[in-house]
Amino acid sequence: MNFQVTVLKILASYPDGFAPMTNLKHDMAILATSGQDWAERTRRLALRVPDLDIFSQTLIERLNGGWRITEKGRAVLTIMEARPGDPQPTTGISQLDFTWPAAPLLRRPSAAPLRQRRTPPASPHRQGASSRTALSIRCSPKISTADS
Template sequence: MSLQFTILMVLYGQPEGRASLQDLKRYVAILMTSGPDWAERMKGLAARAPRLDIFGQSFVTRDRDGWAITEAGKAFLAAIERPIRDQAPAPD
């Protein structure tokens, strides 16, 4: 699942949220081998959404020009990256 989060993050950081498959593979390879900080961050996100399916949930689309993050994908990323304390209901 952390690979799917990495794909979402890469696409989110691209102009217009799009990347060719070749560019996407290159960026993902760089991040996945960049060290323990990235791996731990992606594991933490994956633990918060264990059933993530970026295509089944329509967070990413593919076409002949490459892959793109959708508005739903952007909203999902924003929500999942919010610190847990921000998501908890206010105490009574």
């Protein structure tokens, strides 16, 4: 099952395109367990838009407690669902404005093997006693036993 296509389809099924997260999760759970038909359908739809990213392409908006499909999201869904014999929609996916914010360049991790973390030696004051006991002994106020 393609998560992003499923989210677009669910949000488009709501009258105003908005679904609270609880409803969205519930609907996704139903579709995820509905069998191979849904999984195959969403994979086929996703193949029509290989660079699909509903978040960075602003196909959905995150609002208080839920998500809403945008007009751009509805247009992409229409393009994905168009049958090969159908006339092309007036707005093609290449005409939609997909702008991504500039991302910082990330350094590639070195190929050096990972070193195992050394565990520090146990403190002598903690051997045989719990850390809570040791902490309470260290923090207790000094009591004078000498008679004045």
